[in-house]
Amino acid sequence: MKSFAYVSAPDVEAAVRAISTEPNAKFLGGGTNLVDLMREEVEAPDTIIDITRLPLTDIVELPDGGLRVGALVRNSHLAANQLIRSRYPLLSQAILTGASAQLRNMATVGGNLLQRTRCFYFYDSTSACNKREPGTGCDAIGGFNRNHAVLGGSASCIATHPSDMAVALAALDAVIEVESVRGVRRIPLVEFHQLPGETPDVETALAADELITAVELPALPVAATSRYRKVRDRASYAFALVSVAAALEVEDGHITAIRLALGGVAAKPWRAYEAERLLQGTPANEESFRKAAAAELAPASGQSQNAFKIELAQRTIVATLNQLLTDGGAA
DSSP states (O other): OOOOEEEEOSSHHHHHHHHHHSTTEEEESSOTTHHHHHHTTSOOOSEEEEOTTSSOOOEEEOTTSOEEEETTOBHHHHHHOHHHHHHOHHHHHHHHTTSOHHHHHHOBHHHHHHOOOOOHHHHOTTSOBTTTSTTSOBTTTTSSOTTSOSSSOBTTBOOOOOOSHHHHHHHTTOEEEEEETTEEEEEEHHHHBOOOTTOTTOOBSOOTTOEEEEEEEOOOGGGGSEEEEEEOSSSSSOOOSEEEEEEEEEETTEEEEEEEEEESSSSSOEEOHHHHHHHTTSBOSHHHHHHHHHHHHTTOOOOTTTTHHHHHHHHHHHHHHHHHIIIIIBO
């Protein structure tokens, strides 16, 4: 790890002012991903701006019934919050599947959104990786790619986004608030993470001088009946091969509201808009679920070792929606 300058920001204004003037600077919250990347010399900031003192640790109920979650709320605190557990249970479930208890106690909401891929080649400085070093190639294509993307990949990169929490937030229509010296702006979570295209090193819509300050969850009655299902190689501390965040509302045997997002299959949390479109208003049964899942995965393209994810994702969608019917999605 190379040496770096250290700045402790007392408030948001000081933090965004510091990053606007310090070249090659990074914010430090929980540090659960950034510190690892610095040790591996994948990240090599000249300046670290410590934001752990900022007043961004509250979960506040909004007048319309939504919630505002500060960017420095610890993952463990968010998962345990009673309003989250009752109104958005899939979010609590996603976080609890995401890492060890020790990491959840340190990791922050804002940092979770910004964590980088766990692609083996990204961490290996001897390998070709367009995400780490643009223009060098992608060794995952034709290499060990069992954990890689089947949706939204490109000839430049097939890495997947590792977050479980972000998949749940994508299904919940969450909005990210960011701040810089230019002011505040709001970014829908589904637009925050970027697909690789020809620039896989550009991972988010966040500008280099912007700080995530909060995530807002809209009032979403369908989310009360929701579930996060994660398929992985082992039950403890493993990244998803496929995950599904789903919320379902059924009346008189027909689907009246549906939210669906996938993890482990793309470079970003994948909102399953096509499946949602096909399911809205249809009979709530396994046949409908299977048709919608197949349509969502129709554009998928597997590599030499991960093509199994295409069927696995379809099966996981169907299993999750069937479970929601059992849980009480039908009125």
